[in-house]
Amino acid sequence: MTGATLIAREEWRALLRNRAGLVATALLVLLVLVASFTSLERHSSIEADRAHYQATVDHAFDQQPDRHPHRMVHYGQFVFRPIAPLAFFDSGVDSFTGNIIFLEGHRQNSANFAEARQSSLLLRFGQLTPAFVLQTLAPLLLIFLGFASVARERERGTLRLMLAHGINGRELLLGKLLGHAAIALAVGLPAFIVLLGFALAGAAAWPETLLMLGGYSAWLLLWVLLSVSASALVQRPRDALAVLVGLWMVVVILLPRVLPEVAAARISLDTKIETEIVLHRELAAIGDSHDPEDPYFNEFREKVLAEYGVESIEELPVQYAGLVGIEGERLTSAIYAEAASRSAARESAQNRFVHAFSALSPLLAIRQLSMTLAGSDAGAHSDFLQQAEDFRYRFVQQLNRMQAELLPGISGEDPRISATYWQDIPRFDYQALDPLRRQEDILWPFVVLVGWIGGLLTIAAFAAQRLERIAK
Amino acid sequence: MSDKQQHSAPGPAIAIENLQHRYEEKAVLHGLNLDVHSGEIYALLGGNGAGKSTTLAALLGFIAPSAGSVRVCGIDPVTEPRRARAQLAYVPENVSLYEHLTARENISYFLALADAGQGTDRRTDQSTDRIEPALQAVGLAADAWDKPLAGFSKGMRQKTAIALALARDVPVLLLDEPTSGLDPRAVLEFNQLLDTARERKVAVLMVTHDLVSAVDIADRIGFLAEGRIEEEQQASAQSVRFDLNALHDRYTHPGAAA
Numbered sequence: 001m002t003g004a005t006l007i008a009r010e011e012w013r014a015l016l017r018n019r020a021g022l023v024a025t026a027l028l029v030l031l032v033l034v035a036s037f038t039s040l041e042r043h044s045s046i047e048a049d050r051a052h053y054q055a056t057v058d059h060a061f062d063q064q065p066d067r068h069p070h071r072m073v074h075y076g077q078f079v080f081r082p083i084a085p086l087a088f089f090d091s092g093v094d095s096f097t098g099n100i101i102f103l104e105g106h107r108q109n110s111a112n113f114a115e116a117r118q119s120s121l122l123l124r125f126g127q128l129t130p131a132f133v134l135q136t137l138a139p140l141l142l143i144f145l146g147f148a149s150v151a152r153e154r155e156r157g158t159l160r161l162m163l164a165h166g167i168n169g170r171e172l173l174l175g176k177l178l179g180h181a182a183i184a185l186a187v188g189l190p191a192f193i194v195l196l197g198f199a200l201a202g203a204a205a206w207p208e209t210l211l212m213l214g215g216y217s218a219w220l221l222l223w224v225l226l227s228v229s230a231s232a233l234v235q236r237p238r239d240a241l242a243v244l245v246g247l248w249m250v251v252v253i254l255l256p257r258v259l260p261e262v263a264a265a266r267i268s269l270d271t272k273i274e275t276e277i278v279l280h281r282e283l284a285a286i287g288d289s290h291d292p293e294d295p296y297f298n299e300f301r302e303k304v305l306a307e308y309g310v311e312s313i314e315e316l317p318v319q320y321a322g323l324v325g326i327e328g329e330r331l332t333s334a335i336y337a338e339a340a341s342r343s344a345a346r347e348s349a350q351n352r353f354v355h356a357f358s359a360l361s362p363l364l365a366i367r368q369l370s371m372t373l374a375g376s377d378a379g380a381h382s383d384f385l386q387q388a389e390d391f392r393y394r395f396v397q398q399l400n401r402m403q404a405e406l407l408p409g410i411s412g413e414d415p416r417i418s419a420t421y422w423q424d425i426p427r428f429d430y431q432a433l434d435p436l437r438r439q440e441d442i443l444w445p446f447v448v449l450v451g452w453i454g455g456l457l458t459i460a461a462f463a464a465q466r467l468e469r470i471a472k
Numbered sequence: 473m474s475d476k477q478q479h480s481a482p483g484p485a486i487a488i489e490n491l492q493h494r495y496e497e498k499a500v501l502h503g504l505n506l507d508v509h510s511g512e513i514y515a516l517l518g519g520n521g522a523g524k525s526t527t528l529a530a531l532l533g534f535i536a537p538s539a540g541s542v543r544v545c546g547i548d549p550v551t552e553p554r555r556a557r558a559q560l561a562y563v564p565e566n567v568s569l570y571e572h573l574t575a576r577e578n579i580s581y582f583l584a585l586a587d588a589g590q591g592t593d594r595r596t597d598q599s600t601d602r603i604e605p606a607l608q609a610v611g612l613a614a615d616a617w618d619k620p621l622a623g624f625s626k627g628m629r630q631k632t633a634i635a636l637a638l639a640r641d642v643p644v645l646l647l648d649e650p651t652s653g654l655d656p657r658a659v660l661e662f663n664q665l666l667d668t669a670r671e672r673k674v675a676v677l678m679v680t681h682d683l684v685s686a687v688d689i690a691d692r693i694g695f696l697a698e699g700r701i702e703e704e705q706q707a708s709a710q711s712v713r714f715d716l717n718a719l720h721d722r723y724t725h726p727g728a729a730a
Contacts, residue, residue, distance in 0.1 A: 006588055010581060165557065165585045166589020167585050
């Protein structure tokens with residue numbers, strides 16, 4: 001057995017005889033397990049609820065009677081965002097973003113019914129998910145277990161004795177790192193087993209699962225390196241504890257809250273009211289299809305008549321109002337799309353700002369990686385909104401085309417088309433964003449985590465060299 | 473090959489020549505010359521700041537001297553610290569072992585570290601073969617062997633540390649204030665242990681303030697002052713080996729007899 005493995009084994013023996021450390025570790029392991037199972041339970045319940053309500057509203061849509069197609073445009077459709085399989089591990093922004101959108105003609109509605117708004121106040125402080133425990137609480141435990149790993153050896157004189165027995169600083173630090181890395185693995189193991197079980201059961205894809213495991217392993221290793229290196233660099237255990245808790249507060253609590261605030265201050269987004277005012281003005285500028293003097297729609301009418309080779313609206317083989325509906329929807333959707341694009345560009349700039357500074361706070365890196373792989377980040381939510389909008393546009397335009405093409409053949413004051421047409425309209429089929437195609441959101445966090453680990457290994461190597469000098 | 477390592481190189485087991493060392497601007501050792509032979513107990517006396525601890529640090533290879541040379545069994549601890557440390561056992565002033573481990577576990581762990589440091593990997597039972605005789609030799613009660621050190625008295629801790637040094641079975645023993653805090657009976661037992669070490673041809677360098685203990689056990693006594701040996705006395709073969717009164721005057725009035 002090498003010196004490093006002997007020292008690692010001794011760290012484990014010390015942990016097993018340290019009642020406070022053992023209790024804290026057992027509590028965290030228990031917390032990870034509780035978080036995993038309650039999160040899975042919540043995930044299943046949400047998934048079942050959404051599937052149930054989606055089926056209910058789809059059925060209600062199918063059961064609509066014979067109607068004028070434009071009434072169906074306003075009857076609209078509700079779509080529910082399906083929850084991603086790994087969102088049980090990291091619920092990300094899912095709880096704070098709306099998950100239901102009412103799709104109708106002429107306007108884009110925002111998503112509603114965020115979990116946090118429907119639940120007790122407690123949920124607003126963050127859900128108990130395995131990701132939350134591993135990101136926030138596990139580093140604290142690793143600090144608690146590691147802050148004295150080397151400093152206490154120095155303080156009680158065993159460091160000098162170990163060196164006198166032929167162990168060098170490098171072996172000593174390697175042993176401490178191995179011992180505490182194994183402890184970190186034990187802390188993360190319950191969550192990792194749940195993840196692997198999920199993948200084995202076919203409920204989650206292997207690449208995402210393995211990348212998640214790799215990311216969290218790197219995150220925990222980073223805190224082991226930080227704890228042991230700080231312990232080797234300072235004279236007394238209490239100094240190491242003060243430094244490490246300070247770092248935890250900055251890296252885990254302060255920077256992840258300050259940086260988005262700074263980003264929001266530097267690159268501001270319009271408020272909802274500001275956005276609606278701008279949209280209202282732009283929509284009003286399109287023109288009024290009912291106004292015979294409106295220049296845009298006069299030109300449109302002339303273009304349609306020319307296209308069909310007729311002199312008047314009455315001679316058209318299609319219903320003119322349906323064509324106006326198609327054109328109006330095209331114009332309003334373009335305005336909404338432009339507004340969404342402006343807003344998305346600003347959000348993207350904010351995210352880039354925060355991403356760039358995630359080099360300072362690796363929590364931002366692991367959080368982004370975790371949410372991306374879990375399909376619960378802002379990017380996945382935006383993608384859902386975009387797919388819902390694309391579907392809304394196709395759905396409304398299909399009804400407008402029905403109005404234009406089917407109504408001229410139907411007589412009467414209240415023309416209607418058959419209910420079977422509603423049943424033929426395709427339903428919203430959300431295709432979840434493939435995390436592996438979002439290379440920047442995966443690669444950059446790994447670059448940050450590996451960069452931190454590399455930097456800390458360099459510091460650990462320096463600390464190992466200093467150990468013998470300190471021993472005198 | 474026997475576990476017992478013998479110093480077979482010609483010359484003294486500990487050889488310090490013209491050793492000089494500075495801490496920042498302050499000279500701590502000023503041309504120290506000292507040698508200790510196999511089977512010899514050398515007591516190095518000196519006041520606070522005389523350079524005793526620095527001398528031990530140099531032998532352990534923890535410092536690189538400004539000038540001069542240090543050899544442990546012919547090995548330079550600065551350039552070959554691992555080899556040099558394999559030749560010596562060190563008992564610090566404040567016994568620094570693990571409180572949560574038993575006496576047996578502490579010795580077993582440090583023996584395993586020493587073996588790993590030398591690139592050997594002895595079996596546990598071989599370590600046990602070395603541990604129990606050492607614990608018996610230091611007179612630690614057998615019912616204490618498997619109790620955590622947290623409940624040990626200073627004397628019991630000292631015995632555990634010395635048992636570790638004996639179990640190492642090395643040719644050089646470095647002791648830093650070994651009798652500090654021990655009661656007279658424990659000092660007597662300790663001196664008997666050193667007698668055993670001498671019989672085993674171990675070279676013992678004992679850094680101490682305890683003149684009485686040094687007189688009782690040492691073969692030579694050196695007075696360290698301002699980083700060099702100011703005076704050295706050899707035990708006579710007669711029943712009164714040292715003149716304690718003269719030594720006491722010399723110790724309490726440094727420089728007067730030089």
